[in-house]
Structures are given as structure tokens and as C-alpha cells.
Amino acid sequence: MKRNIFISILLPSFNEAENIFAIYSELTKELSKKVSRYEILFIDDGSTDRTIDKIKELALKHSEVKYIALTRNFGKEAAMFAGLKHAKGEAVIIMDADLQHPVNVIHSLIEGYREGYDQVIAQRNRTGDAVIRSKFSSLYYTVLERLIDVELKDGQGDFRLLSRRAVQAVLQISERNRFSKGLFSWIGFKKKVIQYENKSRKAGKSKWSIRKLIDYAIEGVVSFNHKPLRICLYTGVVTLFLVLIYISIMFIQILAHGISVPGYFTTISSVLFLGGVQLVSLGVIGEYIGRIYVEAKQRPLYLIENKCWRGFHQC
Ligand code: UDP
């Protein structure tokens, strides 16, 4: 059944040349059956392959295809933000351009929106993922759930529908270090979760290296709470307490028995232990200061090289 709504599809794309045509044809097939009006908005995140050429080719032929090309690779978070800012639809669906997000889920997303939900989240199982990565992911989310203040669930990523209100809310958050899974959760609104089977990538490679995943994991922890700082404080207090007890015992022993041979082991181990605690604390504090530094600079999150809007700019 065709719904009378205007949907924007956001596709952050970084080196997805082999997938552009395929995702476009799958999307149009699905959308033309489901909604009265739609736009497909590609955000080329500084690809180094022929992604942008493919997108331009589509945009020339089809008026519902629009694109934004960023000047370099700013990362998926920035690409999504650029897309959200430019999307015109009354509801926006964010998807990956690599066909890992099955196009037929769009149907349920739109139905959820029709039922009045502001966020319809597609939650995946991890069948298409490498085993090690999915194990690490579920471990990470288990730990993260205890640590942070907003709710995050394993398998609930960026694949979701946001109503215009929800998009506006996300855009109001101006922070530079964006952990969008957290932001989507933070803005609240009525949410509905839909399950889907994850698929393997059609072509190209995942852009996530181990290094990037670790960075992302740290981002998740520190961008939403001050608990790591607090853990430092607690560790410091507990350590100090133990040290004071130890010193008192030593002092009483000295009073009772006089000075015995100072223990090399205790000295060196306490020095090392305290050094370690201090270093960890400094590291965590540094993490926050780094963030303050980046926020204070107030750089734009992305820069647009060119864009293509019918009736606004020549493509
Ligand atoms: N992506 C992007 N900028 C980047 C990295 C990725 O726009 O710096 C896009 C990518 O083209 C894809 C989506 O984000 O459409 C998800 O990336 P990927 O498939 O590498 O992640 P995974 O599915 O492995 O989590």
C-alpha cells in the first residue's frame, strides 16, 4: 500500500563505487511502491574511488537523487550530520550504502512512523559479521550499558527512521565529537524497534579497522558520562585510604620496635602502584581535556564541496 508521505533516504558513502547503482535500484523499486514522494541523498564522504562519478551519473538521470560531496573523509558521523541537515523529507531513513541494511525493512520503518513513532529503529542480529567482531561488540555493549547514562543496545545502530522532529532535535546538538548512537538515544521521543537479519557486504570492504573500532568504543564511553573520571577519583580515594592505613601500621611498629631495615619491595611496589594509578587518571583526564579542546575550537563538522539540488544548483 502506498503512503502519502515524503521520505528522505540518507546514504553516507565512502568508497562504495560498486554499490551505488545496486542500492539505488533496490531503493527505487521498494520506495516507488511504498511512498508518494521520496529523495535519495548520497553523502560522498571524500571517497577515493569512483563513488562520486557514479552518484553524479544517477543524479543527472533521476531527479529524486541528490548528493553532497564532502571535501575529504570526515567520517560517517559527520556525513550523517550533513545529510540530516540537508534532508527535506518529513521522515528520514539513515542506511548504509553497502547493501548490508536490507531494503525491505523500509516497509516496517514507514509503518512504524505511520503509527506515530518518532524513531523507528532497525535492530540487527549479527549473522553477517565476523565472529570475533560480534563477540567483542556484545561484550562492549554489556560493559557500556553499566557505564553510561543513555541506553544503548547491541545491534541498534544508525539504521533507523527519524521523524522531522527527531531530526531537528539531533541537529540542535552541536557537539563536535559525535557518537550518534548515543545522541539518537539521548534525544528520546517515542521509539519502536524492528528486528532484521543482517546481510554480508555486497562489494567493497568494511571501513572499520581495529584501530577505528577501539577509537569508536572509547568515544562511546567518554562522550556520554563522567563515570571514568569518577572511577579515577574513587580509585584515588581508596588508594589513599590504604596507604594511610599502611603508614599508620608502620608508624606504630616503629614506635614499638624502632626502625627496622626498610623493605625494598614495599617501597618499590608502592611507588610503581601509585605511579600507575596516577598515569591512568591522567589519561582519563586527558581524554576529557582533549574533548574540551576540540569543542572549544568550534570547527564546522564538515565542509561541502558541491551539492546538487534540482531547481537550485546545476548538477
Ligand atoms: N562510511 C562513511 N564514512 C566513513 C566510513 C564509512 O560514510 O568514513 C559509510 C560507508 O560507506 C557505509 C557506512 O558508512 O555506507 C557503514 O560503513 P561500513 O560498511 O564500513 O561499516 P560496517 O558495516 O562494517 O559497520
Ligand code: MG
Ligand atoms: Mg557495512
